[in-house]
Amino acid sequence: MKFLEDVTDKQREAITHIDGPLLIVAGAGSGKTRVITRRIGYLMSEGISPYNILAITFTNKAANEMAERVKKFSSHKGMWVSTFHKMCSRILRKDIELLGYSKDFTIYDTVDQLNRIKSIMADLEIDTAHWKPRSIISSISNAKNKLIDHERFAATASDIYHQMVAKIYKKYDTMLKSGNALDFDDLLIKTVELLKIRPDVLSSYQERFKYILIDEYQDTNFVQYAISRLLAQKYKNICVTGDPDQSIYGWRGADLRNIMDFEKDYPDARVVLLEQNYRSTKNILLAASSVIQKNKYRKQKEIWTENEHGEKIKTIHCENEHSEAEEIAKTIRALRGNGIKYTEIALFYRTNAQSRTLEIALRNAGIPYVIVGGVEFYRRKEIKDILAYIRLCVNPCDDSALERAINTPARGIGTTTVKKIKEWAESRESTLFNAIGIVDAIHEVTGKSAAAIKRFYELIMVLRHMPETSVEKTLKSIIDKTGYIHFLRKSEEKESEDRIANVEELVNAAHEYDANHTDGSLQGFLEEVALISDLDTVEDMAEAVTLMTLHTAKGLEFPVVFISGMEEGLLPHSESRISEEEIEEERRLCYVGITRAMKRLFLTYTKRRMRYGQLIPCVASRFLDEIHADCMDRLDKTENHFSYEYQGKSNSWENDAVEACDVLSESDVFPSGNVRTFLNGEVVRHPVFGIGRVLEMQGSNEKASVKVSFNVGGTKNLMLAYAKLEKV
Numbered sequence: 001m002k003f004l005e006d007v008t009d010k011q012r013e014a015i016t017h018i019d020g021p022l023l024i025v026a027g028a029g030s031g032k033t034r035v036i037t038r039r040i041g042y043l044m045s046e047g048i049s050p051y052n053i054l055a056i057t058f059t060n061k062a063a064n065e066m067a068e069r070v071k072k073f074s075s076h077k078g079m080w081v082s083t084f085h086k087m088c089s090r091i092l093r094k095d096i097e098l099l100g101y102s103k104d105f106t107i108y109d110t111v112d113q114l115n116r117i118k119s120i121m122a123d124l125e126i127d128t129a130h131w132k133p134r135s136i137i138s139s140i141s142n143a144k145n146k147l148i149d150h151e152r153f154a155a156t157a158s159d160i161y162h163q164m165v166a167k168i169y170k171k172y173d174t175m176l177k178s179g180n181a182l183d184f185d186d187l188l189i190k191t192v193e194l195l196k197i198r199p200d201v202l203s204s205y206q207e208r209f210k211y212i213l214i215d216e217y218q219d220t221n222f223v224q225y226a227i228s229r230l231l232a233q234k235y236k237n238i239c240v241t242g243d244p245d246q247s248i249y250g251w252r253g254a255d256l257r258n259i260m261d262f263e264k265d266y267p268d269a270r271v272v273l274l275e276q277n278y279r280s281t282k283n284i285l286l287a288a289s290s291v292i293q294k295n296k297y298r299k300q301k302e303i304w305t306e307n308e309h310g311e312k313i314k315t316i317h318c319e320n321e322h323s324e325a326e327e328i329a330k331t332i333r334a335l336r337g338n339g340i341k342y343t344e345i346a347l348f349y350r351t352n353a354q355s356r357t358l359e360i361a362l363r364n365a366g367i368p369y370v371i372v373g374g375v376e377f378y379r380r381k382e383i384k385d386i387l388a389y390i391r392l393c394v395n396p397c398d399d400s401a402l403e404r405a406i407n408t409p410a411r412g413i414g415t416t417t418v419k420k421i422k423e424w425a426e427s428r429e430s431t432l433f434n435a436i437g438i439v440d441a442i443h444e445v446t447g448k449s450a451a452a453i454k455r456f457y458e459l460i461m462v463l464r465h466m467p468e469t470s471v472e473k474t475l476k477s478i479i480d481k482t483g484y485i486h487f488l489r490k491s492e493e494k495e496s497e498d499r500i501a502n503v504e505e506l507v508n509a510a511h512e513y514d515a516n517h518t519d520g521s522l523q524g525f526l527e528e529v530a531l532i533s534d535l536d537t538v539e540d541m542a543e544a545v546t547l548m549t550l551h552t553a554k555g556l557e558f559p560v561v562f563i564s565g566m567e568e569g570l571l572p573h574s575e576s577r578i579s580e581e582e583i584e585e586e587r588r589l590c591y592v593g594i595t596r597a598m599k600r601l602f603l604t605y606t607k608r609r610m611r612y613g614q615l616i617p618c619v620a621s622r623f624l625d626e627i628h629a630d631c632m633d634r635l636d637k638t639e640n641h642f643s644y645e646y647q648g649k650s651n652s653w654e655n656d657a658v659e660a661c662d663v664l665s666e667s668d669v670f671p672s673g674n675v676r677t678f679l680n681g682e683v684v685r686h687p688v689f690g691i692g693r694v695l696e697m698q699g700s701n702e703k704a705s706v707k708v709s710f711n712v713g714g715t716k717n718l719m720l721a722y723a724k725l726e727k728v
């Protein structure tokens with residue numbers, strides 16, 4: 001049987017287990033995901049219908065991959081392979097009417113949520129400067145994920161903060177309900193609610209999903225746990241996999257106890273431990289184990305590999321984030337020169353903001369990359385603006401979308417007018433869309449504002465009644481009829497070119513959506529956009545390096561991995577003081593990062609880094625010190641080591657990895673006295689900032705500086721003697 005090829009006895013035990021609960025606990029790279037996939041194939045070969053199988057993965061991407069693999073074994077028609085959120089939105093689309101919503105509900109993402117909370121706070125006259133909307137959202141989300149509704153929350157709110165949150169929570173819920181909208185948390189909660197109040201619905205899903213498989217169970221939260229319990233209650237054919245050392249979503253409510261207590265929940269559970277790692281070299285595995293062993297709150301578990309020792313891990317100390325990025329780019333080019341494909345290389349960072357500098361360096365080195373951050377794209381203002389119009393086409397009662405669209409592009413409807421309409425609508429429990437439809441009845445809104453609102457209402461009506469031929473066409477009409485691109489062109493903003501390109505890219509996204517969905521719809525498109533998470537945007541780029549946050553890297557593997565920013569404050573990440581528990585989660589995150597690597601691992605860190613416009617000194621991450629010295633080579637590329645590096649070049653890594661790339665020339669390191677000059681208007685290239693145009697030269701000789709306006713990164717004043725500028 002294909003799915004029993006190349007498996008160990010332990011893996012076979014898990015794959016061929018059919019009825020009853022099964023727990024697979026194992027370290028990174030031991031084949032958990034592979035076992036789940038093969039087990040699906042095995043179940044089907046034993047005559048179980050794919051219709052009776054539910055597989056849950058952590059990301060949509062993982063779900064797609066799993067479905068693809070299963071397809072290779074046999075037809076998987078009728079099987080559900082999805083994330084919890086997607087599964088829930090599917091269940092709700094079918095039956096949410098039983099909870100008093102209509103089926104075309106809107107899904108609010110985190111930005112919509114933030115806007116709603118801010119506007120509620122404004123209504124309640126709560127100072128957003130004093131109380132942070134984001135922390136209020138977290139409090140509400142935490143409550144929701146513990147299935148605490150606003151009434152129960154209010155009943156137990158003992159201090160001023162919680163009493164205030166209770167008020168906001170209540171209003172927020174009312175707003176969601178009247179706008180026929182759900183936020184991400186609601187997708188899960190409403191599903192639990194539905195399954196609890198309607199035993200008939202629950203029973204139909206229990207009968208349907210007789211076999212449930214959940215990957216990455218260590219990162220499930222309480223509600224997800226509740227859903228899986230409910231669904232598995234009847235047949236108890238639930239198989240979960242997990243690695244407690246890879247639990248990295250505690251900050252989002254994931255609860256390690258779910259996996260720790262599995263045997264309590266299902267006393268007759270069979271437990272399979274996998275200890276052999278198939279992914280990484282011995283050196284990489286040693287590095288990973290030496291770090292994770294420092295966690296106090298963990299169950300000791302062994303992991304070993306028969307793979308080769310491989311190369312030592314390289315840690316590279318760099319001067320600042322630009323030199324770090326350049327160093328990475330240089331090394332990637334060298335690796336490529338040695339026959340490694342870009343797709344085999346991944347570059348991780350702890351925070352999204354770090355990607356900017358890395359991107360610039362990669363772009364300048366001519367290295368194609370794909371950045372995992374669809375959310376980032378879809379969070380951009382112009383994208384949200386256009387999406388608001390699509391949302392209105394689908395569901396005009398979506399107040400959040402209407403508020404965003406009403407004066408974007410500017411059409412003379414000021415905030416005071418909007419506030420008046422909102423007050424009018426709220427006092428009559430009407431939606432904003434209804435209110436603007438009868439604006440004449442709102443006596444507080446008159447004259448030009450009223451006329452502008454009527455025009456806006458008509459625009460939405462026109463858009464709503466356009467024939468829905470394809471999402472792409474609708475989107476183009478929206479852009480056309482709202483004058484959005486024209487509005488961007490007119491704007492004085494530096495980023496307007498960028499914004500236009502983004503809007504155009506959204507059209508590409510719609511095009512792709514149409515191409516992939518013969519039965520697509522605007523709603524389907526919105527759903528796909530809303531469900532794309534940070535974790536989901538590795539596009540299928542044939543030849544590109546992958547960039548992503550460490551969190552996103554979970555479950556993936558790459559022959560070559562770079563982890564940048566291995567510094568205190570970044571990894572472990574800390575805004576202020578950080579508890580021991582949080583440090584442990586950061587350590588697990590570091591463990592996840594390290595264990596993604598199959599053959600080579602580079603860890604980079606800097607001496608200084610720009611933060612809030614200031615270069616601040618950095619300290620190497622404690623996790624670097626925790627890595628066993630035997631598996632690591634340390635390289636120092638900071639400036640005071642330049643001459644050593646330059647003359648020495650004795651390091652083995654230098655020889656095998658950097659050979660193919662440009663070696664620093666003497667003039668790079670020791671600027672000569674003879675500084676060249678540039679003419680105003682001349683086009684130049686800078687190794688970090690890329691292409692730019694010279695605005696002005698100042699001073700002379702060593703003191704000469706030049707002001708350049710770069711395409712990326714804006715205007716910079718550079719010392720000519722050091723700037724490495726060249727004419728293009």
Ligand code: ATP
Nearest residue numbers: 006007008027028029030031032033034278279555
């Ligand atoms: P993670 O904890 O990172 O999610 P995992 O336990 O899910 O890891 P997999 O991704 O399933 O591990 O497997 C890791 C790698 O090892 C994959 O490339 C997989 O194909 C390979 N692998 C697993 N088991 C075997 C085996 N018995 N023989 C050969 N290769 C294997």
Ligand code: MG
Nearest residue numbers: 032033034555
């Ligand atoms: Mg896995």
